[in-house]
Amino acid sequence: MADTTFWDGSDHYLCDKELAQAFHIARTLGMPLLIEGEPGTGKTELPLQYAASQQTEMFVYPAGSKSNVEQFVAKFDHVKYLRDSQIEILNAQRNEKGLDTKLSSGGRDTENLSDYVVMGPATKAFSQPNSVLLIDEIDKAPREFPNDLLYALSHRKFILPESGKVIETTEKDMPTIVITSNREQELPTAFKGRCIYHYIQFPDAEKMRLIVSKHHPKVSNKIVESCLDIFYQLRRIGLERAPTTRELLNWLRYVKTFSTQEALSKINALDGLGTLIKTQADLERVQRQFGNASEQSFGTLN
Amino acid sequence: MFTKLPEAFKKFDLSVDVRALLLLQKAMDRGLVKTIGDLYNVLRTFIIKDPEHIGPYTKAFYSYFLDINIRPNERLNDAILRSQTFEQWKEVNFGRIEEDITPEEWVNRFLDQVHLTHYDIKEVLDGKELWDKDKGDLADEQEQNQEETPNRPLDRMADYSDLSLEELMQRMEEVMKQQQSQHSGGSHWVGTGGISPYGHGGAAKDGIRVGGSGGGKMARKVLGDSNYFPVDLDAVLNDNNIDAALASLKGIVEETAQEILDVKETIEKGLERGGLFIPEIKNETFDKLQVLLVIDNGGYSMHPYIKAVQTLFRKMKTRFAHDLETYYFHNTVYRQVFSDSQRRKVLPIERLLSKDPNYHVFFIGDAAMAPYELDRTSLNTYADIKDHFKKVAWLNPEPIKFWNGTLSTQIIKELLPMYPLTPKGIEEAVLEMNRKK
Numbered sequence: 001m002a003d004t005t006f007w008d009g010s011d012h013y014l015c016d017k018e019l020a021q022a023f024h025i026a027r028t029l030g031m032p033l034l035i036e037g038e039p040g041t042g043k044t045e046l047p048l049q050y051a052a053s054q055q056t057e058m059f060v061y062p063a064g065s066k067s068n069v070e071q072f073v074a075k076f077d078h079v080k081y082l083r084d085s086q087i088e089i090l091n092a093q094r095n096e097k098g099l100d101t102k103l104s105s106g107g108r109d110t111e112n113l114s115d116y117v118v119m120g121p122a123t124k125a126f127s128q129p130n131s132v133l134l135i136d137e138i139d140k141a142p143r144e145f146p147n148d149l150l151y152a153l154s155h156r157k158f159i160l161p162e163s164g165k166v167i168e169t170t171e172k173d174m175p176t177i178v179i180t181s182n183r184e185q186e187l188p189t190a191f192k193g194r195c196i197y198h199y200i201q202f203p204d205a206e207k208m209r210l211i212v213s214k215h216h217p218k219v220s221n222k223i224v225e226s227c228l229d230i231f232y233q234l235r236r237i238g239l240e241r242a243p244t245t246r247e248l249l250n251w252l253r254y255v256k257t258f259s260t261q262e263a264l265s266k267i268n269a270l271d272g273l274g275t276l277i278k279t280q281a282d283l284e285r286v287q288r289q290f291g292n293a294s295e296q297s298f299g300t301l302n
Numbered sequence: 303m304f305t306k307l308p309e310a311f312k313k314f315d316l317s318v319d320v321r322a323l324l325l326l327q328k329a330m331d332r333g334l335v336k337t338i339g340d341l342y343n344v345l346r347t348f349i350i351k352d353p354e355h356i357g358p359y360t361k362a363f364y365s366y367f368l369d370i371n372i373r374p375n376e377r378l379n380d381a382i383l384r385s386q387t388f389e390q391w392k393e394v395n396f397g398r399i400e401e402d403i404t405p406e407e408w409v410n411r412f413l414d415q416v417h418l419t420h421y422d423i424k425e426v427l428d429g430k431e432l433w434d435k436d437k438g439d440l441a442d443e444q445e446q447n448q449e450e451t452p453n454r455p456l457d458r459m460a461d462y463s464d465l466s467l468e469e470l471m472q473r474m475e476e477v478m479k480q481q482q483s484q485h486s487g488g489s490h491w492v493g494t495g496g497i498s499p500y501g502h503g504g505a506a507k508d509g510i511r512v513g514g515s516g517g518g519k520m521a522r523k524v525l526g527d528s529n530y531f532p533v534d535l536d537a538v539l540n541d542n543n544i545d546a547a548l549a550s551l552k553g554i555v556e557e558t559a560q561e562i563l564d565v566k567e568t569i570e571k572g573l574e575r576g577g578l579f580i581p582e583i584k585n586e587t588f589d590k591l592q593v594l595l596v597i598d599n600g601g602y603s604m605h606p607y608i609k610a611v612q613t614l615f616r617k618m619k620t621r622f623a624h625d626l627e628t629y630y631f632h633n634t635v636y637r638q639v640f641s642d643s644q645r646r647k648v649l650p651i652e653r654l655l656s657k658d659p660n661y662h663v664f665f666i667g668d669a670a671m672a673p674y675e676l677d678r679t680s681l682n683t684y685a686d687i688k689d690h691f692k693k694v695a696w697l698n699p700e701p702i703k704f705w706n707g708t709l710s711t712q713i714i715k716e717l718l719p720m721y722p723l724t725p726k727g728i729e730e731a732v733l734e735m736n737r738k739k
Contacts, residue, residue, distance in 0.1 A: 007422060021421055022347050028332050029325065036353070078581045086578060192351040193321055199353040 013042070013049035014211050022198035023050075023178075032153060032177035034192065037200030039182055040244030041191040042211075044136055045179040048061055051132040058132045059121035059175075063141035069148040072122045072135075081116045113163040123158050129173035139181040139207065146191040153177075153194045205232060215249050217255045226267045227252055233278060237289060243276040250275040307366060314362035316355060322348040338367065339419040368416065370433045382704055388412060388680065416659065429655030514610040592660060594691075597627045599643055611666055611699060614723065629654070633671040634710070635687075636678045655690045662735055663687065665696040666723065676710045685718045692738050695731035699723040 006024050009015030015023070020033070023046065026033035035043045051058035061072050068210055084105040091102050108115040125133035138146060152158050156174055158167045179195060181187060203211060205228055227248065233285070235242045254272040255263045266272065270290055277283045304326065308318040322345075329335055329344045342363055350359050364370040364381070370388070382388050383405055391412060403411075481618060564584040572579035593619060611718040618626055629639040629649060639654060641647045688694050696707065696718045705711045705720070714720065719726035719734060 015419075018343070021419065023341050024421075025329065025334055025344055025347055027336055029328060031325075082578075082580055189351065193319070196347040197351050198347060199350070199356070 003179070007050060007053070008050050010053040012214055013045055014214050015046065015049075016200065016203070016207070019046065019198055021199060022196055025212045026196035028154075029178055029196065030171040032176050032179050032195045034179045034181065034187075035200060036181045036183050036197070038202055038242075038244055038258075040246030042202045042245060043180040043200060044134065047132050047134040047176070050176070054132075056131055057125075057128055058134065058177075059125040059128075060136060061121040061132045061260060062136045063138045063145065065140060065142065067141035067145050069145065070120075070161070072120045072145075072149075073118050073152070073158050074119045074123050074160045075114075077118050080108070081110065081113075084110050084180035108170075113207070114165055114167060117160050117163050117165070122251060123160065123167045125175040125177075126156070126158060126169045128172070128175070129169070130174045133175045133177045134177050135177070135179045137182060138179050139184040139187065143185070143188070146187050150190055150194065153191075202235075208245070209249070211245060212249070216252050216256060220260050223255060223260060223263050223267065224252070226264060227255065230267060230270070231276070234286065239277070239279075239282040239285065241278050242280060243278075247276045247278075253271050310366045311349065311362045314358040314365075316349055316358055316362055318349055336420040337418050338597045339417040339422070339680070341367070342417060343419055375427065379406065382409050382412055391415075392484075403703040553617070592658060593626045594654075594661045595626065596639060596663065596665045597628065597630050598633060598665075598669075599630045599645075611723070614666070614697075614728075633667075634666075634676055635667075635683050636679050637683060651686065655686060657691075659691055661691055661693070662732075663691045663694045664731070665694070666716065667696070668700045669696065669698055669714045669720070670700070670708045671710045673709050674711060681713075681717065684714070688718060692717055695735060696720040697723040697727060697731065719723075 006020070007015070007021035008017070023033055035046065037043055047058065063066075086107050087103045088110060094102070119127075121133060125131045151281065156169050156171065159165075160167065161249050208226065208228060208231075212219070212228070216224075231243060231251075251272055254275060255266055256264060270286070273283065277286055304323055305321065311318045326335075332426040334344050335341050346356075346359060347738070350356055364372065368387050370381050372378060388389070388408075392408070398618060494499060522585075562584060564582040567582040567584065571582055572676075591675050627629050629641055630645050631639050631645055632645060635651070637651045638648050639651065641649050696714060697724075698711070698720055700711075702722050705715060711720075719731070721731040
């Protein structure tokens with residue numbers, strides 16, 4: 001990799017010190033960085049912000065239950081290939097019958113198998129020096145998926161289907177690879193062994209203040225403080241799905257549309273709770289525990 | 303070098319393979335390791351593969367590199383304060399200067415130094431450069447500072463960026479040698495000519511204050527937080543036997559989203575189209591395997607087997623990520639199970655019985671209890687479960703030869719098919735379950 005200078009966030013993104021160091025280690029060693037952590041702690045943001053601030057090209061592969069290596073690496077377009085070979089026959093027949101016009105195969109040549117290989121994000125990133133490749137939420141992919149990547153990760157090499165072309169990159173030019181996971185399923189040990197591992201710790205109030213100020217620089221301190229206060233209270237009472245950074249930022253986006261005084265009363269009344277609490281059971285629980293406050297405030301508001 | 307590291311870390315249930323050691327070598331070649339704080343960080347990204355490893359890793363690191371051994375239920379602070387490493391560090395760096403500092407403050411200083419990384423140093427240096435540019439008349443001040451600093455070791459900062467790899471290796475080897483003669487008071491990295499940025503060996507850059515760098519905070523947090531040592535997650539898995547046994551489960555398993563060519567459909571459609579064959583794709587589906595794990599996690603009799611059970615449990619979780627549900631009970635199941643390992647969240651047995659009968663149900667427990675505990679309610683519960691779920695097995699971690707020694711085990715064995723909690727036992731259980739399809 002050409003660029004191995006230390007990168008620790010940009011104007012819009014506060015990169016945790018340890019994460020920045022792990023990211024640096026990964027880039028220096030030319031290994032993928034595997035980031036795990038609670039949802040909404042900014043795992044996906046890291047490569048996005050890095051690519052944006054370095055102005056390099058970025059390739060994203062969002063993993064899902066149907067992910068397979070074919071989509072990730074490259075696919076051979078059998079349908080197009082068949083169509084084109086049929087067209088050749090048709091053209092020959094038309095020629096025989098004395099028809100001049102030819103059906104077009106769009107510049108593709110059936111002799112050249114590479115014309116029919118559709119490149120996936122991985123091969124695109126590998127043929128573009130110093131790009132960024134993000135494999136998002138790899139834990140959602142079937143178990144075979146990470147296992148199938150092992151060879152490519154340790155040899156920096158993909159073999160394209162049918163055409164047999166090899167896409168290879170050197171350690172120097174290799175893309176910065178970031179893989180994120182929510183730990184919905186354990187990844188194979190062999191896979192983890194090939195990655196630099198980092199677990200994002202949930203930010204404490206001090207760090208959260210910095211994160212908030214990067215996203216909502218204009219919100220008054222009072223609002224931020226009372227939001228954080230309630231936010232960490234909610235996290236402490238042991239909800240099924242505790243609110244995360246993402247939810248807090250969304251909540252702030254909502255309350256900041258009001259004037260400071262109004263916003264404060266909205267916060268205390270837990271207005272916009274839907275942005276923070278995502279399950280019915282949690283909602284009931286919060287209402288039981290914080291119930292009195294909200295009733296009072298509702299009384300004065302209405 | 304570091305040949306003993308895997309062995310030392312194994313004691314903390316952390317597996318360190320050759321790959322990690324080679325990577326460490328590579329990281330050193332590339333200048334990533336310049337302080338002991340760096341070493342902690344770099345090694346961490348290689349060794350930790352799970353958030354639960356952070357605590358044990360930190361323990362192992364302190365034990366191996368700093369000779370600070372944390373006793374069970376001891377806090378890091380106390381372990382540091384009673385360690386020889388700390389004494390020596392204090393001696394070398396602060397000498398006889400009597401400073402009015404509380405033990406906590408000492409520990410903080412120590413931790414900040416141990417976890418100082420070259421990133422921190424760089425930050426400070428960069429900051430200084432900026433400052434230099436701002437102030438023209440700095441030269442004089444700097445000299446003054448230099449005169450003052452020898453008495454204030456904390457203000458001193460070493461920059462190891464010039465240190466060659468060979469030198470670094472040599473130092474590490476020395477440290478290793480010292481470590482072997484532990485009882486002669488051999489101290490480790492901090493304090494002597496090791497990697498300590500404050501030791502007497504380094505080319506110290508004077509006049510720069512560290513001012514509470516971030517790294518030490520993490521260690522304080524990790525080792526002060528009981529969440530990092532949850533009792534039931536200390537186990538590290540390397541038992542390939544269980545893997546093999548679970549592979550036998552795999553035969554009947556897993557719904558995948560693989561796409562395959564539907565040959566029949568392709569031919570039929572192709573014929574309809576008058577010979578234009580376009581590949582038809584269909585989703586390949588397998589049977590779904592749904593697993594219910596009901597674990598006895600209470601009582602002293604289960605203690606010796608906790609590790610084996612955890613191993614199995616973690617492996618199962620890996621393999622059946624989406625269709626595995628786990629419940630807990632204490633000694634025997636009455637009309638309820640618990641959905642959390644602390645056994646606080648109750649799930650009535652009716653709810654369990656309303657689940658899809660195709661679930662494979664595994665009970666894991668030693669089935670050993672006082673005879674009166676296994677009363678009619680409990681027996682009925684087992685009967686109901688057996689009626690509802692066709693595929694039920696009881697996995698017992700106790701060796702078979704002891705089964706007949708316990709009355710309750712004998713009774714349960716009559717009710718539910720019981721197998722030993724060994725790879726072979728699991729395999730037998732699964733084969734038997736498959737037969738009931």
